[in-house]
Every structure is written in C-alpha cells, then in structure tokens.
Amino acid sequence: MSDSSTSGASSAPVDPETLLARRSEARTWFEALRDRICDAFEALEDAAEPGLYPGEAGRFERTPWTRGDGSEDLGGGVMGMMHGRLFEKVGVHVSTVYGEFSADFASRVRGADHDPRFFATGISLIAHMRNPHVPAVHMNTRYITTTLNWFGGGMDLNPTQDYQRDEAFEDAQAFHAAAREACDAHDPAYFEKYKAWCDEYFWLKHRGEPRGVGGIFYDHLDSSDFDADFAFTRDVGEAFLDIYPQIVRRRMDTPWSEADREEQLIRRGRYAEFNLLYDRGTKFGLETGGNVKSILSSMPPEARWP
Template sequence: MTDPFAQKKETAAAWFKSLRDQICAEFEALEREAPSDLYPGEPGTFVYEDWQRQVEDGGGGTGGMLRGRLFEKCGVHISVVKGEFNEEMAARVPGADKDPRFWAAGISLIAHIVNPRVPAVHMNTRYIVTTKDWFGGGGDLTPTQAVDRNQDSPDAKAFHAGMKAACDAHAVADYPKFKDWCDEYFHLHHRDEPRGIGGIFYDRHNSGDWDADFAFTQDVGRHFIKTYADIVRGRMDEPWTEEEREEQLITRGRYVEFNLLWDRGTTFGLKTGGNVKTILSSMPPVCKWP
C-alpha cells in the first residue's frame, strides 16, 4: 500500500538534518569567537554519535554533543523513528486509537553556557504521523540570574521578538496563543514558578495546509538560530562572579526538576524506546540543590 505521507516524511526529515547542520555550525562559530581571557582552552566542536532503536526497523538518529569553553554542555539531536505505541500511549495520541503505528522525525537541542550571564536555551521542532499528522515544537529561554528572569529584561525582549517574527510571517501561526501555551507548559507546578521567561510552544498543529505549517516550522528554526546567537554574542564578553555561578547552578536544578517531572518530550522518548543518552542529555553538567 502506498504511504500517503511518504513525501512529507522525506521532506521534513531532510529539513531537520539541514537545520541541525546550520545550528551546529553557528554554535561552533560562537565557540571560536569567545574571548580567550574568559574562556581559556581550545574551542570545542560537536561530536556525533549514531544510534538505533532496539526494535526491528525502528529507525534511530544522531546525537551531537558539544562540550567546549563557552558551551559547557550542548546537545543538538535529530531522529527519525517508527514503531507502534503501547496501549497507554495509543489512547492518548491522535489517530493512534485506530492504528497504533507511528512515525516521528525531529530536532531537539539544549544549551547550557559556562557564563551564568548568558541564558540557557531549548528548542525543538518535530513532525509526527499516525493515521493523522501534525507539527509541534517551539523554543524557550532560561536565564540563570534572577535579575534577567523577567519579561522586561533585554534578553527576554529579544527572544520573544524573534519568536514573534517567526509566527507573524505565517497566517497559520498564532503568536499570542503559542506564547501563552509556552508559559503554561514550561511551569514547575510543584513550585508554582516558571522555568524561564518563555518563548513559544505549539503541538498537534495541522491547519489543513501542510506546506504552510511546514514553512512556519522551518521559520521557527531559522529565527531561533539568529535570535539566540545574537543574545550570546551580546553577553559572552561579560565577566561573572562566583555568586552568579552559584545562582546559575541552583537555577539548573529547577531545569532538571521540570524535565524529569513534567516534560512530555522526555516521557514520549522513553516510552517509545528512544535513545536514553540523547533524551537525558538535556540535563545540565553541574547543578545544585542547596
């Protein structure tokens, strides 16, 4: 039987790989540009590792990890996986109640920076197919200093402007809705506090115009690269104190709590036999719970 989604799958997967290459090239450029007096040593580069799901013909992906002098730990991963949802997951995913088979491709990244004045960032976009299909993803910023964790901070304004620009260029995108969705999603309910300053988040997005939805998803990636790179370049020359580093490590602990307790992407990856190493690479290299 001919797969009606075959061309869309191929097109989306190729884009995620291309976006991975663009992001990694830009992050490696930032590594090289970082001033040596604040960031001694050789600039880091990404190390790539392929992985396969432990099921027959289940697909896999490529994990890319950068441990450098500016990027303390950064993961940029792509995957193309397929299989069948278990009964629990099939009941929760659109179109899977009729047929538990799924196909999913995407890119996911998290960057933790040595300098506590440079915010951490997360971004992912994905395309998922069951008997239905949709896009999802977004990006959000997590400043590690209290002075920067508000909507009026320069970094927050810059990041939101970039995400708004990605939405405003496409009639199928709704920036106010996606911004509110991000604020609601990236919230530590057990502490009743936000993870960061937000961004955008969208899921199960199918407007009925695949090309328009795909174009929007591409622009999320493009605007992310420029917006975040500009933020890093604007702040990486700033020196920091031990007190600021301490605050950064405590904020990172909150990041761990969210990913393990509330993040649906982590749950999806683990319950569908994803690669544990890449799924949990979002965890910061060092953090504290005082």
Template sequence: MPPLDPQQTAARTWFESLRDRVCAEFEAIEREAGSDAAFEYTAWDRTDPSGAPGGGGVRGVMKGRVFEKVGVNVSTVGGTFEGDFARSIHGADEDPRFFATGISLVAHMANPHVPAVHMNTRFLATTKRWFGGGADLNPPIPYDADTAEFHGVLKAACDAHDGGYYPRFKAWADDYFWIPHRQVHRGVGGIFYDHLENDFDADFAFTRAVGEAFLAAYPPIVRRRMDMPFTDADRARQLAWRGRYAEFNLVYDRGTLFGLKTGGNIDAILMSLPPLATWE
C-alpha cells in the first residue's frame, strides 16, 4: 500500500485514538461491575489481489460480565477493487484504486435491559474522498428515556455542524436499518451518513463529533441498566432479537459486503455477530 498522505494519516490516527478511548471506557465499566475482563487485540494484514501489501488492522474483542461480546475494529487498507464491485463504490468506476480507514464497533450485552449498539465511522478515497458512518441503538427491551437520550446527544452533535444533518441522517438510518423480509427496523435508530465530501476539514470535524457523541451517549445508558434484574423471558426476547440483528448484518449490511469483497479479516468482519442467538 502506498505511503499515506496527510489527510489519510489524520483520519487513521483519529480512528485509532477513538478506539483506545472507547475500549478504556468499556473496560472501566467492567471494573465497576467487579469484572477483570479486558480487550484482547489481534493484528491482521491484508494482501491486495495484485499481490502487493494491502494494509491491515487490529481486531479488539472483550467478553465480560456486562459486555457479553464487544468488538472494536480499526482498519486501514488500500489497493484495487476487483471487477464489477468497483462500479458499486463512489468514484471507483473511473479508477478501481482505493484507500479506506475507519473504526467499527458492535456491543452485545449480557443484560437484556442494556441495548446493543453499533457505531462506525470511516474515510474513503477513490477518485473522490468522503466520510461516512453513524451510530444506532438496538435494545431488545426498549426504554423511551434511553432512546431519547441517545438521539438527543446525536442531534446536538449534528446541529453544531449543520441544522439539516440530524433530520436527514436520522431518516437515512431509519431507511438503512430496515429488515425488509421481517418488516421491522433493526433497533430504535440513530444516524447514518455517507459520501460526505463537502470539505475535508469540516467533514472530518463532524465525523470526530459523531465519535465524541457516541462516547457521551452510550456509557451512561449501560451504567443505568446493567444491574437491572431480568427473567428467562427477558433473555429469550434478547436472543430472538439478536437473530434479527444477525439476519440484517449477513443479508443487507454494506460494511460486511465491503469487508468480504476487499479481502478483509474474516473474524474482524463477522465480529458484529452475537455470541448467542435463537430462531424459533
């Protein structure tokens, strides 16, 4: 993979620093619950189809008392898209060479009252350069207060950059995280954006704000719910809901497809899948 330019380096550095802060916060929550669980990190390298080095990443996974399974991945890859896939990527139909760096996080929780969560932000470069990503909450047992708080923090982050971002990106999330064959949303939503290419500095600042908003919004919800008692029926509801989550990620999720089509690390790509799920 060619040396990174200043924009690519800045984006990669931010995603790695966000990873470190998120993992530290999640480990702190485990300490508060009396657990010594910690992230285990596995580095991986990618070879481009051309045979050249194609970058790589680090997969972090923790299994604890609060976080039944949480994965936080950071990857920085580059090379050439193969065949027809290039035509599906913004700007790659003219030249199949690409660069991508980003963070991807999915947490599946031990207590059914604590919502699962997804967060991903990324920077891609083809013949165009853009940011994308978002965050969404996936509670087996929804609480209106949690939903309102999560959306409120994301809205504040959006409004600080553009008053039109939140309604646009919330609607995008509602549309994207829809499971057509089940006719249900994957969760209670959040924001989703892609192809943000107005101005690098402004778009990068917004993408950083999304990461900060996630750190501000999600840990308080975890701490509020993690010690609530739950029943076998609550657990059964959680496992069935996880089945829906798995269906979406395997059938519809663009990030899963991107990772598989670009020769990413299989364990990192599929870390989004829950440790246990049921289909009744």
C-alpha cells in the first residue's frame, strides 16, 4: 500500500508552543504505557507454573541510552529487557530522538525533503515466549514530526505452531477482535484498511508467506486533528495491553515437546529474516543513529534454519 493512500490530509501549521506540548504529551503517554506493559508482563512471570517454568521469575532491566557522541543533545531512550522463565526474551523500549536526517534519508521521509529536522517519540516491543504454544507478539506506536506530523504503528500476532497460524484460530480471532474494537471506536473503515496494510507489510516476499497471522498496521495518520489521531493511537496501545496477556494466560500452561520447540525455532527464523530485510523501524533506527542493542533486541534469542 502506498503512502499516498494512507497519509490523509497534510498537517496544518502548528505554532511552536503547541507543537512542544504535543510532543511532550505523546512522550509521556508512551512512557506510561511502557510502565503498565512491563508490570503486566512481570505479573505473568510470577503466575507461570513452576513445574513448566522453573527458576526465578524475570524482571525488566532498564538501560538508558543517548543518541550521538555526546557533543550535543540528540535525544535517546530507555531499553527495557527481560529474560525470564515464561518470557524467554522480551524488549519494551521507549525513545525520543531528534535532530536532522542525513540528506539521503531525508529525501525518503515525508515532509523532510526540504527541511531535514525531525522529532520522533514512541514505544516498541517484541516478546519471544519460552512455550512454543504461546504466540510471539510485536507492537509499536509512534509520533513523528518533520515539516508535517503523524502517528503510526500497530500490533501483530506471530504464532510459532502451524495449527495456530490461521485467522480462524481462537487466538487470532481474539487479537483481531481487539484491534477491530479499537479501530471501530474512531472510524469504521480503519480496521479493514489497517488489517490489509498489516497483511501486506508483514509479508515475506522472498518466501511468499506471511510472518504471522496479522493484526493492524498504520502509518502517516494525519487527519489534521491531533487529538483524534492521538486518541486512536492510545486505543491501539490499550487494546494490546488488554488482549495479549489474555492470550498468554490461555496458552501458558500447555506442555510442549521437542518437536514443538523445533517448529518454534524455525518459525523464529522467519521473524529474523523479516526484521533484517524489510522492517521500517529497524531501518529508521539504524539510519538515525539509534541504539543498536535496542534496535536489534527484536531478534529472537534462538532460531534455526534447518
């Protein structure tokens, strides 16, 4: 799907004071959502059955980072990582970065071709689960300003077992229903449009197959109504925080076999391929001098290419 079919109206001019307030409001929301997600994931760690998940329950370790060489303020973020007994590897990160795009990158970013200055704040997470029957998941939402401003993001479910990789399976249905509810509260056309964009975006072209069972993906959301677009973005985060823990609790007590684990590791390889070949967030982070550890923390802790 091309950018032009989803970008909406061009941003109306915003006075500097209002723009600063919007940036602060978005950043504060993403950081608060991070805290709530981390709390929910740690509660699931605590609830994991010791017989299936021996050892100490995991806890997030937060590591601040700054962008650039320190000679000027270019922003930064906090990398939040947990290696637990239920969550084999999960990263919940927030960042707020600003400065100027390189000339080459600016030519490819909406609203930056004539003025390379930018601001970006957001949350990004990926959870790789120890139990092969608990689907992996990805979610991110962000607010970006150049000479224009917009929201983007989404959430998508990534089961590692073939029997779960069907939109008719109950986990996929529940995940999509949560996304639909968030969309329908704002525009009845959103869900089908953003679901189709998700299916197209998370498609492994070189293999001719989807990465997971989808969800929603949107970018360049700019209706010229900041409050409405921000409210939708918040509801996407709320939908994720509500539905994913439900799915984890539904599957976390299911025993697994070595064959299940083998299938999981092969499917994780597909996830790694997408992130390295196609993912916009990975490319954006690397091309804007983001924290490499945080950017590549989305990679699975173990994968296999038989």
